[in-house]
Amino acid sequence: MSYVFETEMMVRDYECDLQGIVNNAVYQNYLEHARHEFLQATGIDFAQFCADGIDAVVTRIEMDYKLPLRPRDIFIVKLGMRKQGRLRFVFDQAIVRKADGKRVLEAQVFAVLTRDGRPIAPTLFDEVFVSKGWKF
């Protein structure tokens, strides 16, 4: 897996549940936040996209839970992005505990771009990826 972006976060107490560990659903918040940070970092003007009726829609998520995060754990969310077929693109994401580098979670997030509700080819990303020297 080749990751092109990462961001660091810390577990907040309110994200933990009865079992004293981060609730399973909260990892999806972490993953979403990292994707939005990544898209922001690419310099893509999403406000303009939205104004043009373009939207990014998640169609499928797979998550493997390896190890639970606990209060105040610092962790890194890593992210790669690739095309799948003509329309779909995939975010490969991993969460790694900073203290020991252990893998906490691995995820694949499948998405499409839509214009006015209809899927369009994600060619918008091509230019960014070429300019950064990333494969897409």
Added chain:
Amino acid sequence: MSYVFETEMMVRDYECDLQGIVNNAVYQNYLEHARHEFLQATGIDFAQFCADGIDAVVTRIEMDYKLPLRPRDIFIVKLGMRKQGRLRFVFDQAIVRKADGKRVLEAQVFAVLTRDGRPIAPTLFDEVFVSKGWKF
């Protein structure tokens, strides 16, 4: 306090935190949901309000925590509403544990209506309250 509306809910496990009780912030979700249920029940057409540029804005919240809710507790959120001055209105809310009727939380939520960002008198509510025989 005279309440004019109530709604029943149950604590979901994911709403509880490390201490095994409902997290303090989650009560605000419960209170907000009860207010929206109430407004829906009054028959006020909020979609139309929004289309007319009218918005309801919370300006202040006071909450007294009496007793913690625990997983699977069933509780009632009670609600009263009154004017305060010319522009402000107040929701009086209480959360009561169903099993024993004990008071879990008391809250006062202060709000104003705005049209295009400017406060307007909440006369919109007068008709509803009169028709229901409630004092406002």
Added chain:
Amino acid sequence: MSYVFETEMMVRDYECDLQGIVNNAVYQNYLEHARHEFLQATGIDFAQFCADGIDAVVTRIEMDYKLPLRPRDIFIVKLGMRKQGRLRFVFDQAIVRKADGKRVLEAQVFAVLTRDGRPIAPTLFDEVFVSKGWKF
């Protein structure tokens, strides 16, 4: 897919995000709540399990997003459960919009039981399933 349990819920406004639809992570809350409701309904004494050091751990989740839920939508979470291999069991879950019966989300949630942190065979469920006439 054969479902053995279902529970009805309604979208609360605070569960919706900027796009005016239920945030992707919130569906995991719905699914978790339905699983806990199901386990409660089976009559399995989980408090006793915990006291015996037995825990249920989610190891993998797959979710297919078909259609977004919107504010005040009423929906049904359906649930089936089956063994996979000697240790793993799977919850098959679907979310269906009540108004038109349309499929909102399909999920497979993989889990194991652990005693003192080590996986154990989920034979605890056998008796319940037999008594209910469900296949497991």
Added chain:
Amino acid sequence: MSYVFETEMMVRDYECDLQGIVNNAVYQNYLEHARHEFLQATGIDFAQFCADGIDAVVTRIEMDYKLPLRPRDIFIVKLGMRKQGRLRFVFDQAIVRKADGKRVLEAQVFAVLTRDGRPIAPTLFDEVFVSKGWKF
């Protein structure tokens, strides 16, 4: 108001609701996180406290909403702490938007320490405050 601690955070998209602004309840998450960061920073050993049966319990919260935070806004949570009477202590908290220093929210959070469920005087904090040169 004299603040003795501050911490910087950024709004994440999933914390925003239908209106495109941070949901009112989420500010309580921010405030709680800042309090826990502060207590951590004082060097007080809360794990030891818990082991000794000592707990901190919020009894009342007052929040004044001045200005909404929006996606990606960076903000500072400021915190002061003082005694009120023999048993109660108060956190004075403010949230300030970093870009322009504007006040977003002001809060007073009232709490007590309990040992085995009974309120105790918060003398535990005296030493820390003296050592830091803060008034308490």
